Amino acid sequence: MEWTRAQRYLPYDQHSALELLNLQRQAATSPEQLKYHIRPQSGLLNDPNGFSYFNSQWHVFYQSFPFGAAHGLKSWMHLVSDDLVHWQDQGLALAPDTEFDSHGAYSGTAKAVGDRLFLMYTGNHRDENWGRTPYQLGAWMDKDGHVEKLQAPLFVNPAYVSEHFRDPQIMEHDGKFYAIIGQQTVAEQHGQIALWTSDALEHGWHEVGKVNVGVDDLGYMVECPNLLFVDGHPVMVLCPQGMDQQTMAYDNIFPNTYITATGFDFYTATMINPQPMHNLDSGFDVYASQGFTAPDGKTYLISWVGLPDLSYPTDEQNWANCLSQVKELHLKDGQLYQTPVAAMRDLRQLDTAINLNGETTMIDPTFGQQGELQLTIAPDQTGTLHLAANDDRSQTIALHFDTEQGQLALDRTKMAHPTATDYGTTRTIQLPAHQALNLDIFLDHSLIEVFVNGGAQVMTGRYFNDQSNQVATFNQPTQVTGTAWQLSAK
Amino acid sequence: MEWTRAQRYLPYDQHSALELLNLQRQAATSPEQLKYHIRPQSGLLNDPNGFSYFNSQWHVFYQSFPFGAAHGLKSWMHLVSDDLVHWQDQGLALAPDTEFDSHGAYSGTAKAVGDRLFLMYTGNHRDENWGRTPYQLGAWMDKDGHVEKLQAPLFVNPAYVSEHFRDPQIMEHDGKFYAIIGQQTVAEQHGQIALWTSDALEHGWHEVGKVNVGVDDLGYMVECPNLLFVDGHPVMVLCPQGMDQQTMAYDNIFPNTYITATGFDFYTATMINPQPMHNLDSGFDVYASQGFTAPDGKTYLISWVGLPDLSYPTDEQNWANCLSQVKELHLKDGQLYQTPVAAMRDLRQLDTAINLNGETTMIDPTFGQQGELQLTIAPDQTGTLHLAANDDRSQTIALHFDTEQGQLALDRTKMAHPTATDYGTTRTIQLPAHQALNLDIFLDHSLIEVFVNGGAQVMTGRYFNDQSNQVATFNQPTQVTGTAWQLSAK
Known part of the structure; x- marks a missing residue:
């Protein structure tokens, strides 16, 4: 379906409750729906927002257009969790209902301040000529989940910044508040990251300067910049849109880098x-x-699994995208490691464990698409691991491994419903040669997450094969140890 | 708020999506909200419907008015589970959208037939003069959750039955289909249970007769009759509205009996x-x-925790009621036993276990309102167990026990927000004298379920105290063994 501008920006109170109920059911009953990841209650999900710990619970919000698989009028939907794995939907937290966020309550972050959670986000405003002004906005959420927006934007946008000025990350350092914000310059249309500061949070904001990240080319816009401190060391996570492939090679339409x-x-x-x-x-x-x-001292990350400007097969079912599982971050020898959080182990249905200990071809012909495989493949082997596959492997999400030369490829060539094929159907990473390969693989119906060698690299992808595809198998006898489990729905 | 008829019966497509989103958030963030029981996504929940096992999952539906705490235009909301404890919302399954259910898709049951689930339910129809006709209707749900209603009612209502003719229970016996239906006679306004049968399910229905349950007085209407076979023996579960207290004593506005x-x-x-x-x-x-x-041979029961014609404190928050946990039924020496299902143990947070082994007063001053206590109180003791209590016990849900004479009382006298006080604030049961008392108690923020002596009796009640009330304690030193746990949210 083609969405007109009027359809995409129709106010929420002009959609009917019946339409929403039907969309919610359609999302809930979709065969491709995620069972233990955060997924849209209806419509389209994009960026995670406001990921935080507050009032003795984990909180995350997501960008939502509840009325279909389109980037329409956005709001923040809210979830809470006791363990970063089991999330409970808390519904619409931040609606596009003021002059400043009239055309979308866009992305932002959250920080517990006193006994409230401060939400800092970008309001998307369009004038009658569809001219856009982005406002950096604030709101307070109390312990009962009530949200109260500040009356006015936190500051006036600098003149040198274009309409692309968004995704503030609020943080506190040395008694002051800081915000990292993605922006585009008017003059050269360069992507930049700005650092702002305030002593008072609700006012008194001024720009410190452009963040020097040691890379000149950040494309035409930086989305979702995040300055993290991982094991005490700074890690900038960013989405430099339109960045030159000479700066850093990437395969997706837009990169998410660090x-x-x-x-x-x-x-x-x-x-x-x-x-x-x-x-x-x-x-x-x-x-x-x-x-x-x-507060536990650990740094956690959650990702949108989806990309701007692409369509996905579930668009036809009026829902799209999901969030990744939460990943715990560590730095070892200057390298970033991403690993599943401890509570992910609670999803394992222990009585379903299949232990692998030596030469194996078939892992489980009925493994299905809601499970975890923690495998160590011996050195000096080549082969393919087929997951969510049918009997003749004409549908499969495949992992081609070569532990002799050191290579791993995630292959979504053989899909019932291909997606984003313009950007290729395989992703390949290099590994140490002649070394065992450790994989922790999660399947959730239309999502695969592969943690490689203890999280030194992660390969995440949506895939869209028939749910009747149950086979987990190697293409030939393979020396492997490990365990496979069915996972519980959240 | 007073609901006008027009407000209660406003079609779902004339409510706005924003209204529904706000109601869903209000229900989700309510301090009194249930965390591991089935609760309304918004508005009012009443009867469980269509409790069944189909397509390798447990299914239950509930009567829903999504737009507030009122008995308005009803639909069926749907949930599925792998274990009878962790339920996933599947949204609106049966909407009031035909001539025959124009004023409500009322209660009914479900039965797997072939590879589809047959839903049999009562359509509530009102004519322009608000005259009511109840229709017994059928619908098929396929494995993908798509529901298709039959075009016409399953049969024509008999002339001797009033407008109160509803809540069909579909079953199969000896190659035929049967339905148990609650009804009121036109002539004498007596409550009855009718048995109907058909060889063909979609047509060919005729009445077998009124079910003889050995009791003449079933009040003016029997709601939700259920003929169960527990360990192979018949058990009729029914709600005889207006039944004389001489027939059987009961304390609530309407009884649910067997x-x-x-x-x-x-x-x-x-x-x-x-x-x-x-x-x-x-x-x-x-x-x-x-x-x-x-199919596992066990008989399971789930209850509405709520009653017709009563209001509850959360009405002010625009949501009301919940379902009980699922109870496994057994007959021992002719007595019905109701026990938690095995998977309820998976909710226990084992690292929070508090073991009691002898004289105890305080169990835990910070126990809170989301936990289980499995206790055995020694014989020949009297005292009170205070739960969800504040420090001075001016708020408490109390269990007064007397294991000398043999009595147990559930006391919701000391509530921040009393409810249904016209029907008394205590419920008392008799126990064997001079015997130990075994209790398995579940607290879920505004719900207490007490399984007494292995489920020989169950005491269920909503209660409404401040969530800051954390104390679990006896009023005096008590000889007790057992364990208390915090429970996980579903």
């Missing part, structure tokens, strides 16, 4: 000793990742 | 050797319970 450094100077907005930029995920669909360091 | 028998004759609609009627639950709010015997 840059580590030895320090961050808040006075000069400078990453100290920045390292080369890397892809955050080596799969097909990770974007707009958002993280924060929790 | 009658056991040694056999059931489908040819004469007769319970053979029926025993005296008993209350199904000895608490405050159980009604409209629905059960069925699953």
